[in-house]
Amino acid sequence: MTAAAAAGLAARFVGRFGRAPQVAWWAPGRVNLIGEHTDYNDGFVLPLAIPYGVAAAVAARPDGVLRVASAQVPGAPVEVAVEALAPGAVSGWAAYIVGVVWALRAEGHPVGGADVLVDGDVPLGAGLSSSAALGCAVAAALADRGGLALPRPELARLAQRSENAFVGAPTGIMDQSAALLATAGHALFLDTRTLAAEQVPLDLPGHHLALLVVDTRAPHALVDGAYADRRRTCAAAARTLGVPALRDVPAGGLDAALAALADPVARRRVRHVVTENDRVLRTVDLLRRGDLRAVGPLLTASHESLRDDYEVSVPRLDVAVAAALAAGALGARVTGGGFGGCVVVLVAAAAVPSLAAAVADAFAAHGWDRPRPFTVLPTAGAHPLDVSG
Ligand code: ADP
Ligand code: MG
Numbered sequence: 001m002t003a004a005a006a007a008g009l010a011a012r013f014v015g016r017f018g019r020a021p022q023v024a025w026w027a028p029g030r031v032n033l034i035g036e037h038t039d040y041n042d043g044f045v046l047p048l049a050i051p052y053g054v055a056a057a058v059a060a061r062p063d064g065v066l067r068v069a070s071a072q073v074p075g076a077p078v079e080v081a082v083e084a085l086a087p088g089a090v091s092g093w094a095a096y097i098v099g100v101v102w103a104l105r106a107e108g109h110p111v112g113g114a115d116v117l118v119d120g121d122v123p124l125g126a127g128l129s130s131s132a133a134l135g136c137a138v139a140a141a142l143a144d145r146g147g148l149a150l151p152r153p154e155l156a157r158l159a160q161r162s163e164n165a166f167v168g169a170p171t172g173i174m175d176q177s178a179a180l181l182a183t184a185g186h187a188l189f190l191d192t193r194t195l196a197a198e199q200v201p202l203d204l205p206g207h208h209l210a211l212l213v214v215d216t217r218a219p220h221a222l223v224d225g226a227y228a229d230r231r232r233t234c235a236a237a238a239r240t241l242g243v244p245a246l247r248d249v250p251a252g253g254l255d256a257a258l259a260a261l262a263d264p265v266a267r268r269r270v271r272h273v274v275t276e277n278d279r280v281l282r283t284v285d286l287l288r289r290g291d292l293r294a295v296g297p298l299l300t301a302s303h304e305s306l307r308d309d310y311e312v313s314v315p316r317l318d319v320a321v322a323a324a325l326a327a328g329a330l331g332a333r334v335t336g337g338g339f340g341g342c343v344v345v346l347v348a349a350a351a352v353p354s355l356a357a358a359v360a361d362a363f364a365a366h367g368w369d370r371p372r373p374f375t376v377l378p379t380a381g382a383h384p385l386d387v388s389g
Helices: 003-017 092-106 130-145 152-167 174-181 223-241 251-259 264-288 292-308 315-326 349-366
Strands: 023-034 044-060 065-070 078-081 114-120 186-191 197-201 209-215 331-335 342-348 372-376 383-385
Touching: 003 023, 003 044, 003 065, 003 114, 003 383, 023 130, 023 174, 023 209, 023 264, 023 292, 023 331, 023 342, 044 130, 044 174, 044 264, 044 372, 065 092, 078 092, 092 114, 092 130, 092 152, 114 130, 130 152, 130 174, 152 174, 174 186, 186 264, 197 264, 209 315, 209 349, 223 264, 251 264, 264 292, 292 315, 292 331, 292 342, 315 331, 315 342, 315 349, 342 349, 349 372
Parallel strands: 065 114
Antiparallel strands: 023 044, 023 383, 044 114, 044 186, 065 078, 186 197, 209 342, 209 372, 331 342
């Protein structure tokens, strides 16, 4: 975020609260390159942070009152006494902010009243994790203001706890990890069981490649129920197979695992998770060797697995992927939980305009809203903003 943008954030804070902010942090959204629906199976993910994010500005209050506002939400700030905080006390967008204060306090950190303003440019609910960008920016700003020496993995866990227990969204640790741990020019290879993290080089310009994200703007429907349903199926299959989590089924053990499962739906879900973990490992291997182009077919295989075995795709995602591949993409897949949101496309940099046009044409032919394409480069995770004026 530029100095001018930080000054704008400070000015909006004054406009909302009539006083200056004391600290501010910015945290990015993310695109998951590969490793979808693996995180709640203790598996592997490979996200990268994107140059779109959420900034959070904070000033402490001595009266124990928490006032939260968003530049994206008109109206008066939401107000609540920190002493009264408990899951359910606040709902809607404000819960994503208030929940972080709750999580910090629940773990004994001395966080009191505050004025908090957030301002972001990650499209909401598009699978680019505006929610984690928001939670992590708020967590980092509050920790900074309170002088709490919390390491970044700890901030990630607290932001996840807020989203899980206060907002009520049962998400894994991937999004918060990307927002806080990512480094520029790298994807973040994360083992969601051990939380071991490795920065894997992803030098797109050096290979004349681009990552094109296309927001399909497909309306989300039934997302929460379908997500919970798949989590349950995976957990039940792991119990049947006698392993702590599906991560413990190696690619070489897939056939035996499938033979041990009676339910065809469970078999498809397990096949996705096991093959997806394997695709992440193979992708990481290729990136370590600098063979970026060879990653393309793994992305496409991931999409097919999510479409056919995990059944989380929708027509707009499939059409976007098919149009991208027909226009020469090296690989393409849905990114995020599915049922709408974005696809990510690996493509020769020179082909970005024609490829974006091809996807737009395909959508026009179906009479769908114009998709929003944009390229991303792997960006560094959260950083402080200078709002001292
Ligand atoms: P995603 O994380 O993929 O964008 P989620 O449904 O997990 O989708 O989170 C989106 C929600 O996060 C929004 O509906 C809103 O409640 C909250 N949110 C994210 N960014 C902002 C913002 N800048 N201002 C207010 N609320 C936000
Ligand atoms: Mg989210």
